[in-house]
Amino acid sequence: NDTSNQYSIAKKFNDFVSNFANRINSYFSLGYGLNDTSDTPPNRPLFVSDSSEINAKNIKINSQLIERPEDIPLSSKVKESGNNQIALLVSEFAYDDNFLDNLNPIDFYANFIGKIGITLKENQNNHNSSKLIEQQLNSQRESLMGVNLDEEAVNLIKYQKAFEASTRIITVTNELLANLIRLGL
Secondary structure, three states: OOOOOOOOHHHHHHHHHHHHHHHHHHHHOOOEOOOOOOOOOOOOOOEEOOOOOOOOOOOEEOHHHHHOHHHOOOEOOOOOOOOOHHHHHHHHHOOOOOOEOOEOHHHHHHHHHHHHHHHHHHHHHHHHHHHHHHHHHHHHHHHHOOOOHHHHHHHHHHHHHHHHHHHHHHHHHHHHHHHHHHHHO
16 A cells, blocks of 8 residues: 555556446446346346455456356346346446546546556666666776676666566556456446
8 A cells, every 4th residue: 555645556556446346336236137027136246356345456257147148237127128228327437527536437547557658657767867877886886996797797687677577567457457448348
């Protein structure tokens, strides 16, 4: 958890996933599947988790709906073939400006990915600046004394691996968000 009041990619991603899943589930709680006969909606959520709160770590698609797609609650009335009112609510949700930060899910996602891109570019610039500073310091050190090239090579490999790991995290996050948007729309 980030308590510094700065932008946290992990927190924003969790906010996105949690709000997205809860909103879709709230629509599905109103609907009926093709075989439902009770006047009370069966309250079948699309997204579930193993804990009480859905977040980016634990979100799953409801396995009952995967196994029995006819139970997907897309109708607003029991036993009304062709009724897709819940499905329409879900599709309209993509343009609801009250999703997060007064943005709709599409704009929020675009801003989120943009922020990741900006953060990546800043990190690359900081990395390049650090490399230049390191080179200058090494030059100064070499001019004063001999240099341990083995130690310098190990440090450079360490920094490169850390940078590669952070780049992979951003790539995986982007793929997860793209999949979530495709599932919800």
